[in-house]
Amino acid sequence: MKTLPALPKSTWRVLRILCDEQEGITAQNLASISKTSKRMIYYDLENVKYALAVLEIGELNHNRCGYFLHDEQKDSLRSILLQSEEIHDKDDRVSYMIIRMLFHEDIIRLESFCEKFEVSRNTILRDLNEVKSLLEDHQLYLLNTKKEGYFVEGDIFRKRMVFLDHVKQLLKHIHYTKLDFFDTTIIEEYTMKLNKVFQKVEITASQHDVIALALLLLTMRIAPMNYRFNVADLSNICATKELKVIDKYFSELSYHERIYLAIQLLGYGSNRDFLDQNTEPYHYLQELAIQLVDMFEKVSCLRFDHKEELVNSIYMHMKLSYYNYCYSIPSMNPLLDDIKENYSELVKITELCCEKLKEQFPYPYFDSEITYLTMHFASFLRRDRKEKACANVILVCLNGTAGSMLLRNEIENQFENINIVDILNQTQVNAKVYEQKIDFIISTVELTCEYPMIRVNPILSTKDKANIASFMMLSASGYKVDNQQLKVVLQILQRNVDTETFIRIRDEICDYMNAGGSLMYLEENRQVTLCELLEQSSIVLDASYGVNWMDAIWECAQPLLEQRCIEKNYITRMIELIHGYGPYIVISQRIAIAHAQPEDGVLHLGISLHIYPKGLTIGNTSIQFLFVLATPNQSDHLHILQDIMTLNEHEEYMNQIVQAENAKQVMYYLQDLLKEDL
Incomplete structure (x- = not known):
C-alpha cells in the first residue's frame, strides 16, 4: 500500500473533510470549518493535489458546488489515513492523556507518555500543564502522587462529560484501536451490541457516537459506582422498550448499569414519559428557561412570536438535562458537529447567554447542551411566509423533538409553499390516514410507503434543498425556480403524454433524485461580512x-x-x-x-x-x-x-x-x- 507524503496538520484536516463530504465544498466553507483563511485553504488544496498524485488515485475534482473526491478516491484515502494515523499532534496528545487519566486501572507516570509519543520530558510537561488547565475549566483537578501516579479528581458527571468530549474529538482523527489502554475486543463487542440496540429502538447515531458510548460503558466497569434511583424513576424506566432491549443484549451488566444505559438512550428520542411528572422539584428550571429566552432575544436582536411555546420546549429539555445530571449521565448530541457548522452564529449567541446565566444553572453544561439549546432556538426562528401553502408534506425523523422541530423550521423557511402536515417516525408512516392530499414525504431515514419520498440529511445540505425544489416542481405545487428550461420541458411532457405515462416519468425522476441526483443547482447566498x-x-x-x-x-x-x-x-x-x-x-x-x-x-x-x-x-x-x-x-x-x-x-x-x-x-x-x- 502506498503511503501519504509528509503533510502539514492543516492539510490532513482538509483531506478528512473531503473524505466526509457528500457533495462539493467551497474554499470558503473549508475555511469556515477549519477556522482558517481562504489563502491557507488554497495552500492546503495544492498539497491535496500533490498527495493524490503521489498515491496515483486521480485528481482533485471541482464542480459548481466546490471541491470533491470520487467514492473510489475516498475509499483509498480512508484506508491510508487509518494506517497513517498516529498521535503526534499536540491537541491529540492532550486528549489522549485526559482520556487515559480520567479512567484507568494502571499507574500512570510521566515517562509512560514520553515513551508512548516519543517526545521529550519537557514536551510532556507542557502538555500536562494544558491538561491541568482544561480540566480546571470544568472543575476537575489533575493530581500526581508517588503511589498512584497521575489521576483526575472531581465530580463523576463532569469526568464523564469531559471523557466523552475528548473521545469524540480524538475519534475524528484516529481509529479507536489507538486508545491502546482499552481492551479492543470488549470495545468491538459493545459496539456491535449497541448497534443492534439502536436499530431495535429506532435510534440513529454516527458510528463515532456508538463507539464513544461503548467506551463510556467500559469506564463504568473500570470505575463502578452505586446509583440511587428513586422508586418512581425506576418504575417509569422499567416500562420502556429501551430497557427491555438492553436487558436482552447486555445481560452481563448489573441491573443499575442497564438502567443507566436505558436513560442514556431515552435521551436520544422524543419520549419524555419516563421523567417525573411532578413539576414541583423543577419549578426553578421554568424560571431559568424564561430568563434564557429573554436574554437570547436581547443579545440576538430577535423576537420570538411563539415565546411561551419556546420557553416550554427549553424547560422540557432542561428537565431531561437535570435528570441526567442527577444520575451522572452525560448527554451526547448526535448533531453536535452539524449544528456547530450550520448554525455557528446561533451557537455563539446561545453560549454567551448561558455564560451570563451560568450561576442559575443547577447542572454544568458542555458543548452538547449548548448545541441542544441552539436547536430549540433555531426551531422557533421565523421568516415571513405566504398565506397559502401549495404542497402538503409529511416529515419523517427518527430521533428527538428538537431535531425534528429544527428540520421542520429549515424546510418551511427555505420553501414558502411547503406545509408540513405531520411529523412521524418510520413506524407511523403507513398507519395514518389524512383527509388532505399528501404530495410527498421528506425523510431522514430509508422507508417504504405509498407516497413519493425524498431522503435528506438531518441538517439540510445544498443538494437536499435542490432535490426538495425539484420535488416541488414535479408535484405541480407552483414553486418558482430559476431553472425555467426544465419547468418548460415538464410542462411539454404533461401536455403530450397521458396522465399515467407522465406520472411514471415523474416517479422515475423521483427515484433518480433519491439516488443522489438533482434537477437543479441552488446557489448559496453570499453573506456580506x-x-x-x-x-x-x-x-x-x-x-x-x-x-x-x-x-x-x-x-x-x-x-x-x-x-x-x-x-x-x-x-x-x-x-x-x-x-x-x-x-x-x-x-x-x-x-x-x-x-x-x-x-x-x-x-x-x-x-x-x-x-x-x-x-x-x-x-x-x-x-x-x-x-x-x-x-x-x-x-x-x-x-x-x-x-x-x-x-x-x-x-x-x-x-x-x-x-x-x-x-x-x-x-x-x-x-x-x-x-x-x-
Whole structure:
C-alpha cells in the first residue's frame, strides 16, 4: 500500500473533510470549518493535489458546488489515513492523556507518555500543564502522587462529560484501536451490541457516537459506582422498550448499569414519559428557561412570536438535562458537529447567554447542551411566509423533538409553499390516514410507503434543498425556480403524454433524485461580512471621556441614517428601549450592541462602530466598543453577531484595536481576526 507524503496538520484536516463530504465544498466553507483563511485553504488544496498524485488515485475534482473526491478516491484515502494515523499532534496528545487519566486501572507516570509519543520530558510537561488547565475549566483537578501516579479528581458527571468530549474529538482523527489502554475486543463487542440496540429502538447515531458510548460503558466497569434511583424513576424506566432491549443484549451488566444505559438512550428520542411528572422539584428550571429566552432575544436582536411555546420546549429539555445530571449521565448530541457548522452564529449567541446565566444553572453544561439549546432556538426562528401553502408534506425523523422541530423550521423557511402536515417516525408512516392530499414525504431515514419520498440529511445540505425544489416542481405545487428550461420541458411532457405515462416519468425522476441526483443547482447566498458593512458605514475612534450614552448612540447611528439603512425614529426607539428595559445592549464588559426591532424603522441591513478607549458608561458598565445594528428581518444579521462574539472572545485583538491610531488600523485587526483576505 502506498503511503501519504509528509503533510502539514492543516492539510490532513482538509483531506478528512473531503473524505466526509457528500457533495462539493467551497474554499470558503473549508475555511469556515477549519477556522482558517481562504489563502491557507488554497495552500492546503495544492498539497491535496500533490498527495493524490503521489498515491496515483486521480485528481482533485471541482464542480459548481466546490471541491470533491470520487467514492473510489475516498475509499483509498480512508484506508491510508487509518494506517497513517498516529498521535503526534499536540491537541491529540492532550486528549489522549485526559482520556487515559480520567479512567484507568494502571499507574500512570510521566515517562509512560514520553515513551508512548516519543517526545521529550519537557514536551510532556507542557502538555500536562494544558491538561491541568482544561480540566480546571470544568472543575476537575489533575493530581500526581508517588503511589498512584497521575489521576483526575472531581465530580463523576463532569469526568464523564469531559471523557466523552475528548473521545469524540480524538475519534475524528484516529481509529479507536489507538486508545491502546482499552481492551479492543470488549470495545468491538459493545459496539456491535449497541448497534443492534439502536436499530431495535429506532435510534440513529454516527458510528463515532456508538463507539464513544461503548467506551463510556467500559469506564463504568473500570470505575463502578452505586446509583440511587428513586422508586418512581425506576418504575417509569422499567416500562420502556429501551430497557427491555438492553436487558436482552447486555445481560452481563448489573441491573443499575442497564438502567443507566436505558436513560442514556431515552435521551436520544422524543419520549419524555419516563421523567417525573411532578413539576414541583423543577419549578426553578421554568424560571431559568424564561430568563434564557429573554436574554437570547436581547443579545440576538430577535423576537420570538411563539415565546411561551419556546420557553416550554427549553424547560422540557432542561428537565431531561437535570435528570441526567442527577444520575451522572452525560448527554451526547448526535448533531453536535452539524449544528456547530450550520448554525455557528446561533451557537455563539446561545453560549454567551448561558455564560451570563451560568450561576442559575443547577447542572454544568458542555458543548452538547449548548448545541441542544441552539436547536430549540433555531426551531422557533421565523421568516415571513405566504398565506397559502401549495404542497402538503409529511416529515419523517427518527430521533428527538428538537431535531425534528429544527428540520421542520429549515424546510418551511427555505420553501414558502411547503406545509408540513405531520411529523412521524418510520413506524407511523403507513398507519395514518389524512383527509388532505399528501404530495410527498421528506425523510431522514430509508422507508417504504405509498407516497413519493425524498431522503435528506438531518441538517439540510445544498443538494437536499435542490432535490426538495425539484420535488416541488414535479408535484405541480407552483414553486418558482430559476431553472425555467426544465419547468418548460415538464410542462411539454404533461401536455403530450397521458396522465399515467407522465406520472411514471415523474416517479422515475423521483427515484433518480433519491439516488443522489438533482434537477437543479441552488446557489448559496453570499453573506456580506462585518468588515464589508463597516467599510460602507464608518469606524470612529473617540478619545473623549465622559460621553453620554444617549449622545453616543445618536452619533454612532448617523452613518446608518445617512445611508438610509434606518429611519430617524429607529434611533429614538433604541434609546426608549434602554430606558424601559435597562442596559440590555451590553453583551460583555467591553462591548454593547444597540438595536431595536425591524418594524421600528429598519430599511436595510447595516452596522456602525464607535470605539471609546477611555470607556463609555452604560448602566454600571464602562464599555469600549459600541455597535449600532439595523436588521430588516430575523436572520440576515446573525453572522454579523457571530463576528462580534468572536471579537469578544479575543482580548488581545480588542486591546490592539483600542490602541489603534485610525480606522484603517482597526479594519486591519478585524480582518486579521476574522480571517478575511487583507
